[in-house]
Amino acid sequence: MGNLLTIENMSIRHTGRLLVSGVSLSVTAGERVGLIGESGSGKSLTALAAIGLLPEGMTAEGSVLLADRQVIGAADRDVVGLRGTAVATIFQEPLTALDPLMRIGDQIAEVLRRRARRDGRSVSRADVATEVSALMARVALPDPVRLARAYPHEMSGGQRQRAAIAMALACRPSLLIADEPTTALDVTTQAEVLRLLETLVREENMGLLFISHDLPVVGTAVDRVLVLRAGELVEEGPVAEVFGRPRHPYTVGLVEAARAFDQAIGAAL
């Protein structure tokens, strides 16, 4: 089976300024890949370019193959069909991904109906309701029947992110892109959501592109990691290698800083 996502020598420009330069990466089924970078490194732009959603005025060059279809230069209507099937994305702030005026169950149901239309199937109300409940249970949302009637503002941050994950799963994507999915969450909630993602990716055999500034979080979420700095990849390899024996001075600095925080609490374990 081929790659779910293959980015080759991709650059992103904004009014002539080079924001991302010559990035290459790939994700296969069942593979968990991390993209690490600090603010301004271009990690989120890389994710947006991968799904053909770069902001106005930004242009990408090089090659982005999503399910073997070229995204760069493609017409939007050709890429729309890939979002959902080939790839689903969850972002840092689930509130921005959710419609504030719509009950959470209805939002998940909309994705399910859209998928059915796309597949040319007709589904009954009852079928959709059953599948909404099943998805909400899948992401460990408590009391799915009651919570399906809740609006986003009535849910906690962790519950909202679980709901966003449920919507992503509703598309049955082969690749999940998660851009700082736990950054807005409390540490105890973060640990739960990370465990959930790990389980889902493994059981659905999805590919995962996990984007974060947080080294320990990435270290627990993925097997292979790439380090992005000011738009350029400086290092990549298995987590154990990159975090255990970093080669690039920038990675060395990041790992040392992360270790300093770890060591301060290290006595606890």
Add this chain to the structure above:
Amino acid sequence: MSLVDLTAVSFAYGRGRTVLDGIDLRIEAGRNLGIVGESGSGKTTMLRLLLGLARPSSGQVSFRGAPLDPGDRSFMRGFRRAVQAVFQDPYSSLDPRQKIADIIAEPLRSLKIATDVEAAVTEALASVDLPLDAASRYPHEFSGGQRQRIAIARAIVSQPELVLADEVVSALDLTTRIRIVELLKALSAKTTLVLVSHDIGFVALLCQDLVILEKGRIVEQGAARDILSAPQHPYTQRLLESTPRLPEFA
């Protein structure tokens, strides 16, 4: 010597939900204190009480043994001079229309501290490792980490005994974060720090004492070393277990 004490402090908004409940806390000169809690724990309310920006619904906040009295202006001026704060977001905590020198000198003006303002600003800039020419520039010319240094310079310009820092590194990149930690470590030779944060690793790097807050109550407090090596309360244990760490490699 105790600088600020909270004695049997509770806080509720109107007749609504109790945000803090039965808080006893002593901040001693020379011992940095970390207040750790997640969202909804009441840590921000605690900070507001410690700064005298909110009054407890019951119980008492005292400064050097005397109850805080917002009506006593000269007492409050002494309190403000001794207790300063740095906030989370370095992009909103600095007035974009003011030059850095004026931002840093603000506590000297508002507290009517008679001193050589220029010399004090120069010294504060040096303490936070910013170049002297920063004084004549504006906040938008600086990065997040530099802005946080400016906010710290403003907090120490009145030579306070206590600096309260609310999630001061949360908005910063890791490499910037570690440099701010080093700066705070150097500052704590002169000033006692109270760090309010959700990040137990950050707090553990700088504090001798810890307070763990959950849903408005202190569930555990004591020496950081003891709490980190043998957390007693189930919530503290869960917090420590949930904190992600880099995997160890042989």
